[in-house]
Amino acid sequence: AQSVTQPDIHITVSEGASLELRCNYSYGATPYLFWYVQSPGQGLQLLLKYFSGDTLVQGIKGFEAEFKRSQSSFNLRKPSVHWSDAAEYFCAVGAPSNTGKLIFGQGTTLQVKP
Amino acid sequence: GAVVSQHPSWVICKSGTSVKIECRSLDFQATTMFWYRQFPKQSLMLMATSNEGSKATYEQGVEKDKFLINHASLTLSTLTVTSAHPEDSSFYICSAPGTGTAGANVLTFGAGSRLTVL
Numbered sequence: 001a002q003s004v005t006q007p008d009i010h011i012t013v014s015e016g017a018s019l020e021l022r023c024n025y026s027y028g029a030t031p032y033l034f035w036y037v038q039s040p041g042q043g044l045q046l047l048l049k050y051f052s053g054d055t056l057v058q059g060i061k062g063f064e065a066e067f068k069r070s071q072s073s074f075n076l077r078k079p080s081v082h083w084s085d086a087a088e089y090f091c092a093v094g095a096p097s098n099t100g101k102l103i104f105g106q107g108t109t110l111q112v113k114p
Numbered sequence: 115g116a117v118v119s120q121h122p123s124w125v126i127c128k129s130g131t132s133v134k135i136e137c138r139s140l141d142f143q144a145t146t147m148f149w150y151r152q153f154p155k156q157s158l159m160l161m162a163t164s165n166e167g168s169k170a171t172y173e174q175g176v177e178k179d180k181f182l183i184n185h186a187s188l189t190l191s192t193l194t195v196t197s198a199h200p201e202d203s204s205f206y207i208c209s210a211p212g213t214g215t216a217g218a219n220v221l222t223f224g225a226g227s228r229l230t231v232l
């Protein structure tokens with residue numbers, strides 16, 4: 001079955017520290033991969049996406065993610081976290097056939113300590 | 115960039131009443147829109163796909179008669195929660211797929227509508 005797992009429900013980091021949010025997927029083929037961020041009461045904003053090519057993708061707000069086929073992972077990283085990064089982060093996968101229907105992980109809540 | 119507007123952002127209703135949520139693509143046409151439901155502190159679950167000019171496609175386990183979806187035009191999709199009950203309280207989010215080089219998988223999300231049924 002197709003699924004997305006974000007092992008960490010809640011993560012707390014200090015401002016200025018580095019961040020890594022984990023995402024593992026189960027899919028029949030290499031899917032399209034996404035990271036979205038959701039601030040309280042807001043819709044989702046796309047941080048970055050991977051379709052093909054370079055496995056290290058850069059996104060907005062200084063985020064990057066690395067696709068590792070052998071590990072079925074697409075972890076999100078940021079070298080230095082800012083207080084404004086506190087939010088809910090969702091990893092998602094989509095079919096290469098481009099249906100537009102995404103499967104989301106459970107989400108990781110990021111708390112940033114001053 | 116593409117903008118999807120959702121209205122209302124927050125609605126409170128009494129049990130047994132119906133509530134309509136609108137989703138509009140402001141600067142582009144969307145022949146397809148997706149409706150997601152999000153429970154507190156949980157992930158988004160796809161409820162249905164609305165298609166302009168034809169019936170919506172519902173995901174397994176979603177009650178078609180409870181959640182009526184209409185895609186009236188190329189810029190408007192509506193979700194009506196009929197005879198709402200407290201268990202229908204949730205955050206409902208619509209989205210529209212991208213076009214061109216962005217691909218249909220790059221979704222633009224509305225800000226969501228929080229429904230509270232008393």
